[in-house]
Amino acid sequence: MTGNDIDRRHRFAQDCARQAGAIARHYFRSGEALSSAEKGRHDPVTQADLEIDRFLIDQLAGAFPADGILTEETGGSPARHLWVIDPIDGTLNFARGIAHFAVSIAFCIDGRTESGVVYDPVSNEIFTARRGQGAFCNGRPIRVRAARGPSDAIVDAGYSLRHPAADYLGLIGNLLGQGYAFVQNGSAAMGLAAVACGRIDGFCELSLKSWDVLAGLLLVEEAGGWTSDFPHGPGLLEGHKVLACTPSIRQSLQDLMLAATTPRRKTLLSSHEIRRGTASARP
Numbered sequence: 363m364t365g366n367d368i369d370r371r372h373r374f375a376q377d378c379a380r381q382a383g384a385i386a387r388h389y390f391r392s393g394e395a396l397s398s399a400e401k402g403r404h405d406p407v408t409q410a411d412l413e414i415d416r417f418l419i420d421q422l423a424g425a426f427p428a429d430g431i432l433t434e435e436t437g438g439s440p441a442r443h444l445w446v447i448d449p450i451d452g453t454l455n456f457a458r459g460i461a462h463f464a465v466s467i468a469f470c471i472d473g474r475t476e477s478g479v480v481y482d483p484v485s486n487e488i489f490t491a492r493r494g495q496g497a498f499c500n501g502r503p504i505r506v507r508a509a510r511g512p513s514d515a516i517v518d519a520g521y522s523l524r525h526p527a528a529d530y531l532g533l534i535g536n537l538l539g540q541g542y543a544f545v546q547n548g549s550a551a552m553g554l555a556a557v558a559c560g561r562i563d564g565f566c567e568l569s570l571k572s573w574d575v576l577a578g579l580l581l582v583e584e585a586g587g588w589t590s591d592f593p594h595g596p597g598l599l600e601g602h603k604v605l606a607c608t609p610s611i612r613q614s615l616q617d618l619m620l621a622a623t624t625p626r627r628k629t630l631l632s633s634h635e636i637r638r639g640t641a642s643a644r645p
């Protein structure tokens with residue numbers, strides 16, 4: 363696959379994201395009673411998710427019939443050339459009328475994300491990244507913010523009931539213990555886009571799927587940020603820890619995520635450990 367082939371897919375993904383976003387915006391603004399089902403506690407799927415999922419599969423399969431497609435609502439399987447799609451990331455927000463959700467489209471070759479698009483249809487902001495070519499918001503270059511340290515940093519700490527609440531409480535306790543400000547905004551794709559453009563300084567969550575994060579992780583990488591690796595192959599279908607942030611707070615966030623999830627260390631980091639930064643060992 364040539365660079366031109368990837369560029370063509372990158373442009374097509376942006377067009378598809380805008381059209382998909384228009385469908386979401388119609389449902390969101392119409393206030394029409396939105397039928398939805400529960401995939402789990404606080405984990406709804408709405409008719410808009412399903413309609414957009416179908417729309418994107420039809421568009422991409424029509425334009426690139428040889429490519430593989432993996433989506434949140436229809437599933438799929440790993441492939442050399444693979445689209446990884448979340449039709450609406452932040453569905454709980456969407457279903458409850460909270461204007462914080464996005465369409466997320468990633469294109470991967472041999473387990474590496476080459477193109478990422480995150481479109482917020484309410485603010486009409488499209489975040490795009492092409493590997494090696496930087497990250498953009500509505501066509502303007504974006505960079506992560508140079509945070510001085512925890513006391514100058516905002517972290518979006520996502521949670522779901524897919525992961526033990528105790529670990530999440532440990533994570534939040536450690537974030538506050540280290541002096542971070544934290545938010546929980548309910549959309550990984552939007553959180554990662556916010557890191558990429560410097561609105562916040564970090565995003566972390568203990569269990570997320572590939573479709574929630576692959577496009578957003580490339581945005582952060584191409585905006586000069588640091589990201590944890592997300593396993594490809596069979597790993598694309600499983601939940602994994604995700605961390606993305608401005609480089610100056612990487613070690614601190616890695617340590618506190620580890621402390622929150624490692625059984626033998628499931629304790630709140632003591633202020634002594636925080637001051638001495640002795641919470642070592644990589645996640």
Ligand code: LIP
Pocket residue numbers: 405434448450451452453454520521522523548549550551567574
């Ligand atoms: C959501 C993620 C969010 C997480 C939610 C949910 P969805 O994705 O973006 O970070 O906390 O539990 O997984 O289900 O709206 O596509």
